Amino acid sequence: MVALKEVWGRDAERAEDRLRAVASWDERFTIAVDILGRRLGAHPPVDPQVAYAWRRTLSSRGRVRVDGLADEVGWSRKRLWSRFQSQLGITPKRAARLVRFDHAAHLLAAGHAAARIAAENGYVDQSHLHREVATFAGLTPTALAVAPWLAVDDVAWPASSPTQRPAKDGERIRDLR
Structure with a gap:
C-alpha cells in the first residue's frame, strides 16, 4: 500500500483539496468520478492483444x-511479456499465478480440501499449493481458509458460496458470514 501522492504526485494534493472543499458525500463522489474519469481518459487504451490475454487468463482461472x-x-513471447507488463503492471506469468491463487483461495474458503484443489487447479502437488499460499498470503492453506478477509460473497463468487450449493460427501462447508 502506498500513499496517493506517491502514485499521482501533485495531482493527489489537488484532488484532496477539491474533496475537502465540499461539504457533502454526493459532491465528493461526483468529484471522485470526474477525477478518475479524466485520469483513465488520459492514458492510451490497452492493446486488444493484451486485453485478450488478460481475459484468457481470467477465463482459464490462471491455467x-x-x-x-x-x-x-x-x-512473440517476449513482446507479449513486455506489452502486458507495461500496460497492466505485471507479467503474464505472475498474473496467471495470482488468478490461479485467487481461485484456489476461494475454494479453500468454501471448504474444499487442499489436496483436491491442488490436483484440480494446475498445481503439481499439495506442497506446490502450500508454497503459493505462503508466497501470496503469508499463511498456510488451513489459515487462509478461515481468514476473515476472504469471506465468500454470494454475488461475486456464486459457484463457491457455501449458501448457494449443498455440501458434497466428505466436503467441509461452513457459512463464513
Whole structure:
C-alpha cells in the first residue's frame, strides 16, 4: 500500500483539496468520478492483444501458458511479456499465478480440501499449493481458509458460496458470514 501522492504526485494534493472543499458525500463522489474519469481518459487504451490475454487468463482461472497466449495473439513471447507488463503492471506469468491463487483461495474458503484443489487447479502437488499460499498470503492453506478477509460473497463468487450449493460427501462447508 502506498500513499496517493506517491502514485499521482501533485495531482493527489489537488484532488484532496477539491474533496475537502465540499461539504457533502454526493459532491465528493461526483468529484471522485470526474477525477478518475479524466485520469483513465488520459492514458492510451490497452492493446486488444493484451486485453485478450488478460481475459484468457481470467477465463482459464490462471491455467494458461504464456507461450500459448503469445501464439493466440500473434506475438512473440517476449513482446507479449513486455506489452502486458507495461500496460497492466505485471507479467503474464505472475498474473496467471495470482488468478490461479485467487481461485484456489476461494475454494479453500468454501471448504474444499487442499489436496483436491491442488490436483484440480494446475498445481503439481499439495506442497506446490502450500508454497503459493505462503508466497501470496503469508499463511498456510488451513489459515487462509478461515481468514476473515476472504469471506465468500454470494454475488461475486456464486459457484463457491457455501449458501448457494449443498455440501458434497466428505466436503467441509461452513457459512463464513
